[in-house]
Amino acid sequence: MNSETILTASNVRKYFPxxxxxxxxxxxxxFSIKYGETLALVGESGSxxxxxxxxxxxxxxxxxxxxxxxGRYSLSTPIKKRDLELKRDIQIVFQDPGTSLNPKHMVKxxxxxPLRIHxxxxxxxxxxxxxxxxxxxxxxxxxxxxxxxxxxxGEKQLVAIARAxxxxxxxxxxxxxxxxxxxxxxxxxxxxxxxxxxxxxxxYLLITHDLGVVRNISHRVMIMYLGKIYEEAATExxxxxxxxxxxxxxxxxxxxxxxxxxxxxxxxVESVGETPSALNPPKGxxxxxxxxxxxxxxxxxxxxxxxxxxxxxxRCWLYE
Numbered sequence: 001m002n003s004e005t006i007l008t009a010s011n012v013r014k015y016f017p018x019x020x021x022x023x024x025x026x027x028x029x030x031f032s033i034k035y036g037e038t039l040a041l042v043g044e045s046g047s048x049x050x051x052x053x054x055x056x057x058x059x060x061x062x063x064x065x066x067x068x069x070x071g072r073y074s075l076s077t078p079i080k081k082r083d084l085e086l087k088r089d090i091q092i093v094f095q096d097p098g099t100s101l102n103p104k105h106m107v108k109x110x111x112x113x114p115l116r117i118h119x120x121x122x123x124x125x126x127x128x129x130x131x132x133x134x135x136x137x138x139x140x141x142x143x144x145x146x147x148x149x150x151x152x153x154g155e156k157q158l159v160a161i162a163r164a165x166x167x168x169x170x171x172x173x174x175x176x177x178x179x180x181x182x183x184x185x186x187x188x189x190x191x192x193x194x195x196x197x198x199x200x201x202x203x204y205l206l207i208t209h210d211l212g213v214v215r216n217i218s219h220r221v222m223i224m225y226l227g228k229i230y231e232e233a234a235t236e237x238x239x240x241x242x243x244x245x246x247x248x249x250x251x252x253x254x255x256x257x258x259x260x261x262x263x264x265x266x267x268x269v270e271s272v273g274e275t276p277s278a279l280n281p282p283k284g285x286x287x288x289x290x291x292x293x294x295x296x297x298x299x300x301x302x303x304x305x306x307x308x309x310x311x312x313x314x315r316c317w318l319y320e
Contacts, residue, residue, distance in 0.1 A: 012065035027227035040218035088167040095176035097156035108144035154185025
């Protein structure tokens with residue numbers, strides 16, 4: 001894995017004004033992703049993780065902060081204003097392939113569309129390239145003449161992955177891209193994604209709430225809660241030494257099948273309470289209303305980032 005950074009986010013904010021006030025969906029987020037690396041962005045619904053991915057894609061423009069891609073591209077502009085090379089280089093695979101694939105088009109046209117838009121193949125060779133892409137993701141050329149309604153969930157998602165790969169990107173956002181699949185389909189998609197990364201050195205931002213998926217495919221993990229990052233660590237370190245009480249709560253909630261999995265679960269930390277509204281987040285540490293270890297300062301001041309070890313950062317007053 002190349003140590004060079006492909007994406008750097010610095011203090012990125014994205015707020016949404018509504019009638020009742022302002023939703024602080026992403027509130028001062030900073031991170032980086034290396035070439036050939038999978039960074040998992042984990043959190044409950046409403047944490048801001050999908051909004052973070054959509055800001056990178058250009059579906060939303062950030063209200064503050066900076067996103068730099070490959071050291072030279074600013075991602076602060078909407079997708080319509082980005083040049084064609086940048087649009088090709090950053091792709092996304094959405095959560096539900098049933099809604100992201102046009103039901104009226106055959107697979108050959110769905111996967112071939114990016115090739116036409118970016119003029120990456122001659123008209124006479126587009127379908128040959130589509131057949132190569134379908135073979136590459138493990139489907140086979142005979143899928144070219146099928147409609148999405150004729151495919152299973154895993155097959156649809158592999159078509160969506162083939163479409164994302166068509167313009168030869170170096171960075172792909174996987175937005176809950178296995179959450180709608182059954183276990184066997186999920187395993188096939190994850191194996192395919194891992195193989196693609198090894199062979200093409202593609203970087204992934206894996207947006208998910210499924211810590212089982214995180215453990216199988218990611219290199220590093222970030223935990224997001226109400227628009228802020230509360231812990232970041234290498235995957236192995238993250239599962240064996242979770243520090244933030246919210247991280248411990250998430251890990252303690254994972255169903256386990258083996259004694260080994262049960263042994264690494266944090267003990268004495270249970271999932272309690274509901275996530276507060278992003279419209280009116282708690283003062284101080286936003287997790288303090290659910291935290292079993294909260295101190296008076298937690299409800300008064302936002303905690304700083306504390307570097308516990310190289311690459312392991314936690315945002316919590318317990319470690320200051």
